[in-house]
Amino acid sequence: MSMLLRKAWDMVLWRSDTSTSASSSSSSSTTATTTATRFSLEVAHSDMGELEQLPSDILMQILKLLGPKAVAKLSVVCKSLRSIASDNRLWIYFLQTHQAEPSGDSVFFAETTLSSGYPLPAYVGHWPQLSFKHIYGQRAQVPGSIIIDGGSGYCKFGWSKYECPSGRSATFLEFGNIESPMYTRLRHFFATIYNRMQVKPNKQPVIVSVPICHYEDTQSAKASRQQLKEAIYASLFDMNVPAVCAVNQATLALYAAKRTSGIVVNIGFQVTSIVPILNGKVMRKVGVEVVGLGALKLTGFLREKMQLNNLTFQSLYTVRTLKEKLCYVALDYEAELSKDTNASYEAAGEGWFTLSKERFQTPEVLFKPHFAGVQAMGLHQAIALCVEHCHFADLPGDNDWYKTIVLSGGTACLPGLAERVEKELHTLLPPYMFNGIRVIPPPYGADTPWFGAKIIGNLSTFPGHWCVTKKQFRQKPRLSLIW
Numbered sequence: 293m294s295m296l297l298r299k300a301w302d303m304v305l306w307r308s309d310t311s312t313s314a315s316s317s318s319s320s321s322t323t324a325t326t327t328a329t330r331f332s333l334e335v336a337h338s339d340m341g342e343l344e345q346l347p348s349d350i351l352m353q354i355l356k357l358l359g360p361k362a363v364a365k366l367s368v369v370c371k372s373l374r375s376i377a378s379d380n381r382l383w384i385y386f387l388q389t390h391q392a393e394p395s396g397d398s399v400f401f402a403e404t405t406l407s408s409g410y411p412l413p414a415y416v417g418h419w420p421q422l423s424f425k426h427i428y429g430q431r432a433q434v435p436g437s438i439i440i441d442g443g444s445g446y447c448k449f450g451w452s453k454y455e456c457p458s459g460r461s462a463t464f465l466e467f468g469n470i471e472s473p474m475y476t477r478l479r480h481f482f483a484t485i486y487n488r489m490q491v492k493p494n495k496q497p498v499i500v501s502v503p504i505c506h507y508e509d510t511q512s513a514k515a516s517r518q519q520l521k522e523a524i525y526a527s528l529f530d531m532n533v534p535a536v537c538a539v540n541q542a543t544l545a546l547y548a549a550k551r552t553s554g555i556v557v558n559i560g561f562q563v564t565s566i567v568p569i570l571n572g573k574v575m576r577k578v579g580v581e582v583v584g585l586g587a588l589k590l591t592g593f594l595r596e597k598m599q600l601n602n603l604t605f606q607s608l609y610t611v612r613t614l615k616e617k618l619c620y621v622a623l624d625y626e627a628e629l630s631k632d633t634n635a636s637y638e639a640a641g642e643g644w645f646t647l648s649k650e651r652f653q654t655p656e657v658l659f660k661p662h663f664a665g666v667q668a669m670g671l672h673q674a675i676a677l678c679v680e681h682c683h684f685a686d687l688p689g690d691n692d693w694y695k696t697i698v699l700s701g702g703t704a705c706l707p708g709l710a711e712r713v714e715k716e717l718h719t720l721l722p723p724y725m726f727n728g729i730r731v732i733p734p735p736y737g738a739d740t741p742w743f744g745a746k747i748i749g750n751l752s753t754f755p756g757h758w759c760v761t762k763k764q765f766r767q768k769p770r771l772s773l774i775w
């Protein structure tokens with residue numbers, strides 16, 4: 293293997309030498325002479341020699357080890373090498389290993405669907421042939437952007453070129469309600485995040501994600517949304533951020549699932565929103581359902597159950613951890629009650645805890661809010677209602693656009709949730725509405741909207757089509773922005 297690597301490396305070095313000599317000669321002689329020299333050099337080295345004997349998968353492994361720069365040089369050595377060194381699988385591998393992309397599929401989705409910015413193209417008639425080698429090169433030129441997913445409970449922040457968020461903070465505890473359009477609060481919030489990332493605001497574009505709020509299709513809700521938008525843009529531009537892209541969390545979660553249409557069920561910190569989205573646009577006219585139940589309620593419910601069972605704990609953080617580590621959603625609640633469901637977990641600094649029925653009774657609150665004293669419809673009923681509204685809205689285009697249901701939010705990571713939602717929808721909806729429905733668990737766990745933002749931030753066309761610059765904002769503050 294090392295011999296072969298050396299041989300491949302020699303080819304890279306040879307290519308570097310010839311390109312240097314060719315370019316230096318081009319400055320001193322005529323174009324015709326340079327072309328002739330280059331041609332003869334290439335003919336002389338047009339075979340792959342021993343490398344040709346190798347099975348292509350072995351050769352592919354060697355190229356993977358050489359890395360993208362060397363492979364790009366090799367691709368001009370000869371025809372056979374050009375073909376293998378341009379193989380999309382190889383460049384998908386480099387996109388994953390050198391540019392921290394989660395998968396080739398998400399790059400393909402982004403470049404074919406999101407690259408021309410918002411509004412998204414309504415219908416892509418045929419999928420174009422993409423060269424991932426070309427995309428790799430273009431993406432290498434794109435400056436990294438800052439991503440701030442300002443969840444109402446927990447903020448996740450980091451760099452688009454990194455694999456995952458680099459930090460988190462408890463938004464509500466630290467900054468209060470960032471959905472209320474208070475300039476000073478937002479300015480403090482953003483300044484603190486930039487400080488924690490140790491980065492100057494004027495260097496990179498920023499992608500900001502905010503929870504879906506003021507969701508009604510009324511004039512006053514529209515005015516509140518506009519006010520919040522303007523406060524976000526004004527606070528960031530006053531900090532000299534060069535360009536801002538603000539998208540709501542639900543739309544980003546849909547992009548993370550490689551979709552542009554569907555229903556996003558975001559189980560948030562205090563409320564759950566069920567958001568129909570068509571071609572990247574929130575269908576407020578169809579109706580966003582909001583249920584007054586979120587992560588906080590579930591933690592509170594488990595705390596009460598533990599207190600009733602004389603399980604003592606020092607901090608609410610322990611209860612939250614037990615919820616995350618031990619709770620799950622029962623497929624059949626009644627049947628689960630008769631099973632042995634004991635399980636234990638060692639919470640840091642507090643020792644071992646054993647939970648039993650609380651493990652599935654806690655998430656059951658989502659389906660039976662009255663368990664927690666909340667008067668609201670269950671999650672499944674709210675989703676079914678949204679599906680009905682989408683069906684009868686009879687919007688132009690694909691009739692089944694709403695049949696992909698993407699779960700989002702930390703609570704949506706509870707094991708068994710997608711299966712249970714699907715089962716309940718099967719019972720609640722007539723077959724012509726249910727057939728084709730697919731419920732997808734959060735594609736990137738609790739950080740799903742952050743990853744949706746990363747997909748946008750690493751586009752080969754970013755920031756061009758997605759961002760608003762300070763100048764644009766100052767000239768036209770009320771321009772219709774992505775929300």
Ligand SMILES: Nc1ncnc2c1ncn2[C@@H]1O[C@H](COP(=O)(O)OP(=O)(O)OP(=O)(O)O)[C@@H](O)[C@H]1O
Nearest residue numbers: 443444445446503560561587616701702703705706
């Ligand atoms: N694996 C898990 N299982 C269950 N709950 C989880 C899991 N991971 C995180 N959570 C819970 O998710 C909650 C935080 O959710 P999330 O980060 O989505 O909130 P948020 O983005 O601030 O909400 P919002 O959508 O209102 O802005 C916490 O209560 C946490 O305990």
